[in-house]
Each structure stands twice: as structure tokens, then as C-alpha cells.
Amino acid sequence: MFIFSLTFQHFLCLGVLMDWKTLEKVAEESGLSKESLRALQKKGQLRERVHWVKAPNGRIFLNIKAVERWIIGKPELCGGRQ
Numbered sequence: 001m002f003i004f005s006l007t008f009q010h011f012l013c014l015g016v017l018m019d020w021k022t023l024e025k026v027a028e029e030s031g032l033s034k035e036s037l038r039a040l041q042k043k044g045q046l047r048e049r050v051h052w053v054k055a056p057n058g059r060i061f062l063n064i065k066a067v068e069r070w071i072i073g074k075p076e077l078c079g080g081r082q
Contacts, residue, residue: 003043030067034081037062044069 027034034078040046041060048054 004045018063021064023052023060025063026062026064029064030071 009070021029023034023037026032037046041048046052046062046067050063051070052057052060052062054060
């Protein structure tokens with residue numbers, strides 16, 4: 001019998017408890033401009049599949065919890081580097 005145990009961190013890494021918002025909404029709520037968020041993406045400071053994803057319709061969604069951790073300088077929870 002195989003027992004599969006997931007921790008809270010695993011759920012976060014799988015995206016189960018994540019809060020995704022559009023680039024526009026994050027810009028509005030954070031005070032960062034859309035252009036500065038895009039620049040952070042391009043520089044690799046906001047990492048794809050950690051901080052942001054591109055939806056099938058082409059829209060960019062950011063994980064608000066991961067972006068908040070980045071803003072306050074906390075390490076990523078899913079094995080990424082700071």
C-alpha cells in the first residue's frame with residue numbers, strides 16, 4: 001500500500017493554495033507599474049512558474065503570495081533560489 005503525504009509546502013508548490021492575479025491587478029494593488037513588473041520578469045527577478053505564468057489566452061498572471069515574498073525579501077518556498 002502506497003501512502004502519499006503532502007505537506008503545506010507541497011500544496012503551495014503545486015499551486016493548490018496559490019492566489020493568481022492579472023499583471024494589471026498586481027500593478028494596481030502593489031504600486032509597481034506594469035512596465036516595472038515586466039522589466040523584473042525580463043531580468044529574471046520574477047521567475048516564470050514561480051512568480052508568474054502565461055495563460056493559454058496569452059495573459060500574464062502573477063502569484064501574489066510569491067510576489068509578496070519577493071518584495072519583502074523572503075526566500076521562495078518551492079526550492080527556487082533567492
